[in-house]
Amino acid sequence: MVTAGVDNDKDKVAIIQKLELVDEIQRLGVGYHFEAEIEEALGTVYVLGGESFVEKHSNNIELNHAALWFRLLRQQGFRVSPAGFRMFKDDEGKFKESLVSDEQGLLSLYEAAHVAFHGEDILDDALGFTIKNxxxxxxxxxxxxxxRKQAEFSLSLPIWKCIPRILARHSIEVYSEFHSHASHDRAVILKFAKLDFNVVQKCHQEELRELTM
Incomplete structure (x- = not known):
């Protein structure tokens, strides 16, 4: 039985691994094949970390992982607070300039800022800060x-507003070009994503052909 709260670094590592896998599957456009598994995985993440996972690990969590945790859980409908992002601000209430050197963290925070609710000023600040930098x-x-390819694509089409098929095509191209020596599991996911994309595209072409006849 899983108990609430993250008690050790082993749990934190497990949470991050689940988040990265879910993010990868969704970016590659095959998330709809694993809806139940994704719901279960993020449910486990939520139970382990609770609403304050980022705050609990404020001394040893990277911005990239904090933002990924927040975005994926909120996208899935879990109740999570952006309060943990305050740890990345300075005494004047501004996001720390040192974050500018954390490129992947900035990009992840930018994506997380798009799932803000009205009145969440910290995420409004995050959006302005990340776009500028x-x-x-x-x-x-x-x-x-x-x-650069990832950032330019995200700035034009953030995940929250992007059509899944467009995101999948971009992600497949990027993963194929830059992750040719990926792990076996990652290679299998990429191969499956390519096959799935081609099958869906073929179905759409057939539907269009029938409509135009």
Whole structure:
């Protein structure tokens, strides 16, 4: 039986691994095949971490993981608070300038800010902070770099507003180009995503052909 609250680093690692797997599956457009499994996985994450997972681990949690935890759980309908993001602010109530060097963390926070509810000022601040800095940071990267491709796509189409098929196509292209030496499990997921994308595309083409006849 799972008990509420994260008691050790082992639980934290397990939570992060589940979050990263769910994020990857959803980005690659095959999440609809695993709706029950995703619900169960995020339910376990919520039970283990509670509403204050980020605050409980304020001394040893990365911005990327904090933002990923918040976005995925809120997208799934779980009640989570953005209060934990205060740990990334300075004494003046502004997001720390040191975060600018954490590129992946900024990108993850940017995505998390899009699932804000009305009146959540901390997420409004996060959105402004991340947009400003991401636009500046990508200029330091080559157009062909992984981070620049991810950031430019996200700035034009954040996950919360993106059509799943468009996100899947982009993610498949990026994963294929930059993760050619991925682990076996990751390679299997990518291969499945490619097959699924082609099957769905073929179905849409057949439907369009029938409609135009």
């Amino acid at each position: 991401l636009k500046s940071i990508i200029l330091d990267h080559k157009p062909s770099s992984l981070f």
